[in-house]
Amino acid sequence: MMEKTIRNFCIIAHINHGKSTLADRLLEMTGSVSQMEMREQFLDSNPIERERGITIKLAPVRMKYQLATFNLIDTPGHVDFSYEVSRSLAACEGAILVVDAVSGIQAQTLANFSLAQRQGLVIIPVINKIDLEIAQPDKVSDQLVNVLGFRKEEIIFISAKIGKNIEQVLKAILERIPPPSGEVDKPLKALVFNATYDLYKGVLVWLRLIDGKITQQFIKDKLKIKFLGTGAVSSILEIGYFLPKMLPASTISAGEVGYLATGLKDISLCRVGDTVTFLRENKVESLPGYQEAKPMVFAGLFPIEGDSFLLLKDSLEKLKLSDAALSFTPEISQGMGKGFRCGFLGLLHAEIVQERLEREFNVNLVMTPPTVEYQIEKKNGQLVKILKAADFPDPAQIDKVYEPYVVAAIFTPIDFLGPVISLCKEKRATLVNQEYFGNQVKLTFRMPLAEMVIDFYDQIKNLSSGFASLDWVEEGFKQVEAVRIDILLNGQRVDAFSQIIPRPNVQIVSRNLVEKLKNLIPRQLFEVIIQATLGGKIIARERIAPFRKDVTAKLYGGDRTRRMKLLEKQKKGKKRMKQIGKIAIPQKVFTEVFKK
Ligand code: GDP
Ligand code: MG
Secondary structure, three states: OOOOOEEEEEEEEOOOOOHHHHHHHHHHHOOOOOOOOOOOOOOOOOHHHHHHOOOOOOOEEEEEEOOEEEEEEOOOOOHHHHHHHHHHHHOOOEEEEEEEOOOOOOHHHHHHHHHHHHOOOEEEEEEEOOOOOOOOHHHHHHHHHHHHOOOHHHOEEOEOOOOEOHHHHHHHHHHHOOOOOOOOOOOOEEEEEEEEEEOOOEEEEEEEEEEOEEEHHHHHOOOOEEEOOOOOEEOOOEEEEEOOOEEEOOEEEOOOEEEEEOOOOOHHHOOOOOEEEEOOOOOOOOOOOOOOOOOOEEEEEEEOOHHHHHHHHHHHHHHHHHOOOOEEEEEEEOOOEEEEEEEEOOHHHHHHHHHHHHHHHOOOEEEOOOEOOEEEEEOOOOEEEEOOHHHOOOHHHEEEEEEEEEEEEEEEEHHHHHHHHHHHHHOOOEEEEEEEEOOEEEEEEEEEHHHHOOOHHHHHHHHOOOOOEEEEEEEEEEEOOEEEEEEEEOOEEOHHHOEEEEHHHHHHHHHHHHHHHHHHOOOOOOOEEEEEEEOOEEEEEEEEOOOOOOOOOOOOOOOHHHHHHHHHHHHHHHHOEEEEOOEEEEHHHHHHOOOO
16 A cells, blocks of 8 residues: 655745745745754755755645645756756656746846656746836746646745745645655655765655665565665665654655665765565566766866875775765876776766865865866777777877767847857857757757856856856767867976867867966966977967065065064965975966966
8 A cells, every 4th residue: 555645745936036045934834844953945954055046955844734644855966966956856656846036037037947747847926026126927927828728727926034935835745736646555665866974874865755665674685685776785784754854764665755874974875766585586677767976077186286196096985985976097197196086977967066175175176177088999990988088099099089069048038148158169069959849949959068168158157147057967978170279388297288170170179278277377486388289299388487486575674473474475376386306386377378
């Protein structure tokens, strides 16, 4: 028999439309969080994600409403985590779509709406912020009817901020979202929609049970579970629910959302999207949609102080325990010393890892510009995969080069259509489809991932005043005429600045690169010559004149403490520098140089 009183749902919205505020109200109204614990935006628990306003880890929470149990499953809000978004939607039967009563349907509203629709979820349309004087609830409700095809009667008007009509939302969850449809008496089948690491309990998998149950008796009998995708096997140390703190329980059954402590030390064995069953079951089939963790973007991480290599190694290992998508292998770079080549889901993921290493582990880092994987057919028939420009073979050895492509969906208000299309064309993108939803447009492009990983997302956001949204899926490899250009500083190659580019762009990119480096690298006590080369030939050159940087020169005699302070400051500044031969390069040069 199946529990008919369960409702599994998520809240989807464009950024700032009130998703977190509504979640807070639902928790409050159902008495799920005590007043003491209640702080705004309860679900966004990681400090970095709170600051950035994105949700990386999907905190679920169990609530009681009347006689029913509600499980609210949070979804990450960024394209780097789109696979995780789709898996967290797969754990639900319904979604609350929150739309701001002032700004109406926005890019991310549409993107989320289509994801939820594709997943077959029941969608409850909610118009938020009706307390505002400038709210236009009628206009926005017409949009929901005309653009997304809702019926007028379905729409709920609320103010999450002042707690108006929240009861109607709770009622709608109960009445409109169907209970889960699995069977308790069937063999165990559960979807892994997230995994985290606990020092004592090992990997905790966050499960949506589809069929079957896990009970205390099974734990006593020492029954093992297996992960159908990765093949991993583990014991069950503990099971329980999210309230939203983890609370051990004696049983979790079909339709429910809970956690399972595995004792495993390696989180990459417990992939999001995988299917869990008992080891003894041999007829249970995998749930659809499972994907391997696949790094798409690669960058070198180097400690600023040469002796922190071991600290960096140790920190990456610790971080990997809670981040299955992170991969790394040691790398030695000419000029940068010992570090790691890391694989990430996307740019944001790379930035988050860098930030966590610096904040939580106190490692000072340089991150080299992100790159993609190139596949090369050499003239001798050998096939090689290249993850950093420095490894790119000599042009004479290359037969063919292939680069990864993506299909990108960009939702934008019509006002920004022109600039968005021109930007995409600049990035070697081809428009394959264009669809209109009211005053929003969905553009579908096919483009090289390499063009996207630099700062495409930021550029799209900038030229649309933050209104456009971007989503992409990989789409295999395609041939490209590509070469490697190198940068020499006073004759020494700095491999972090090497770049793989399409051949027609060689002149312009080389020119830009040396000019940018000239502007970014501070003057030194000696002359610095910057050269761009292709297969040993110089294609562009710049010069930085010498300059004596004595910060105390301006201070005449007198104030000794002030002079000491300045010298101290200069010394600290030096620490944020990377030494290439005799040349001191600020960390930011490595990240700024490839931006537009
Ligand atoms: P999220 O990005 O969708 O999670 O949005 P938040 O819940 O963080 O809300 C974004 C901003 O809108 C915050 O400053 C909230 O205080 C505000 N906000 C949310 N709901 C309401 C509402 O009903 N009325 C008003 N006036 N402001 C709201
Ligand atoms: Mg939020």
